[in-house]
Amino acid sequence: MSAPRPEHPSGWVLGHVAGAPVVLARSWVLAAVVLTLVFAPSVQSWTGGGGLLPYVVALVFVVLLFASVLVHELAHGLVARARGQQPRAFVLTLWGGHTTFGGAASSPATSALVAVAGPVANLVLAGAFLLVADHAVADGTLLQTVLRAGALANGFVGLFNLVPGLPLDGGRILEAAVWAATRDRHRGTVVAGWAGRVVAVGVVLAVLVRPLLAGTRPDLVTVAWAALIGAFLWAGASGAVRAGRSGRAVDALSLQTVGRPAVVVGAQASLAQARATAAAAHAAEVVVLAPDGRPAAYVDTDAAARVPAELAGTTNVVAVCTPLPVGAVVDGALTGDALLRALSTASAHSPVVAALVEGRVVALVRTSDVVAALRG
Known part of the structure; x- marks a missing residue:
């Protein structure tokens, strides 16, 4: 996801790409620990082993997942720079990552191209992981399992980010479409923000309703994750609605x-x-x-x-x-x-x-x- 944010985020600078720092936020450590603990039982069931091995493999997968997030954000920034929009920082955080820019996109086309670049990068990675897993690694090995999990994760991230609602990249594409159709950037932001609110509610309802329709009880852990994701999406969508309205008010200042x-x-x-x-x-x-x-x-x-x-x-x-x-x-x-x-x-x-x-x-x-x- 990309948005104008503070130009100097706190964290550890890993390097520079396209003239912008790559920053690992301190909250990433918490995310890495939590995800490692969450994935370790699954790894243990795959391998049948105990001890530290499941946690080491889970940590490798988490690092691979965040590397995929970094590729996603770099794709945003590189396309933006090619279109004349300078990235300020690529940041990996508790919630994944974001790219900060010095200003807003100059046109609907630029906004849409920058937004779609991230999900496309994830889908390409998903295909690459799957190709390697199926043709370059022995069947049934732990490495093949990790690669297939990476392919699944990248495929999910790529497709989910294309859902048309802010703060997802698909919301930025919807915003650009409305902007192009109405020549009103702020109307596009408000429309995409409301779509994002619908998506946020839909994520929670999908997790609650599907098991009930099947005659089973919703899994509490899954519900908790859905609630966190839904809250994150709702907050981002609501912020977009406010930004669209305030942006129109700013344009009217004289x-x-x-x-x-x-x-x-x-x-x-x-x-x-x-x-x-x-x-x-x-x-x-x-x-x-x-x-x-x-x-x-x-x-x-x-x-x-x-x-x-x-x-x-x-x-x-x-x-x-x-x-x-x-x-x-x-x-x-x-x-x-x-x-x-x-x-x-x-x-x-x-x-x-x-x-x-x-x-x-x-x-x-x-x-x-x-x-x-x-x-x-």
């Missing part, structure tokens, strides 16, 4: 949607003059300029409201102002993600930011208004 029109006055102006200037321009905010023309402060509307009208003419506007630190400005011509990034940088200096267009202050942007717009 000075018109989050800015409050402002006028400017000098530091020597009275509060009455500031009020009159704002009223004449039908503006909600007043910004006070420093002698060098930089936005230095803004009128605190609550403080200004407490000044009686008869005193407004003799009250200096600076008396009811809040300073604007250097850097608390943003280019008002920006929109969408570019505006959000600029606001994120500027808001580190102040929760209220002055928006400039061609060097002139035209509005104030408050962090609370941006948050409300994104939530809305």
Whole structure:
């Protein structure tokens, strides 16, 4: 599975491929131990032996399985790089693995090709393992059993990842198809996210309903695994739905949607003059300029409201102002993600930011208004 995630995941760096680190997350150790303990009884039944041998063979199979996951992720990254999308890291984790990218795919075709590359790599590995097991290894040997198990695991991972629902790769393909059909990336994400929720519920229901239809009781271990997988899929699908909705809100960001029109006055102006200037321009905010023309402060509307009208003419506007630190400005011509990034940088200096267009202050942007717009 692939998604934009933190660029510097924690763990052990095993090497670099396509300019990106291959990271073994610390949670992988837990997964390796648990899976080894789970597979060991099956290995013991295959071999009929005891002692450490079943655990050694089970561990070899687990390592082989995670190597297949790594091939899956490398396929994502290499195809992405060929399409102009740079991978940031290949990460093996408790849940398998993921590939992080510096940004989203530039087109539906790129998104679909990157997504399908991983499952195809697994299916190719499944065929290779099966070919070796049937034609290059003696029948009935332990090695043949391990290779056939590897083929089965890769075949399952490849086919399951093609199921059309996020966070699976098939969901990314569905997202790309809806994106291409509607020219709306975020609609594709929401649709694929809802499909992923259906898949998550379907996994659990399949494990519960099939035994009941056959007149047997569901196996508790199988139900537990299905519940874990279903919860993982549900969380990923729900995250995708939220991401699609927030992505649409980000695209809609502009000075018109989050800015409050402002006028400017000098530091020597009275509060009455500031009020009159704002009223004449039908503006909600007043910004006070420093002698060098930089936005230095803004009128605190609550403080200004407490000044009686008869005193407004003799009250200096600076008396009811809040300073604007250097850097608390943003280019008002920006929109969408570019505006959000600029606001994120500027808001580190102040929760209220002055928006400039061609060097002139035209509005104030408050962090609370941006948050409300994104939530809305």
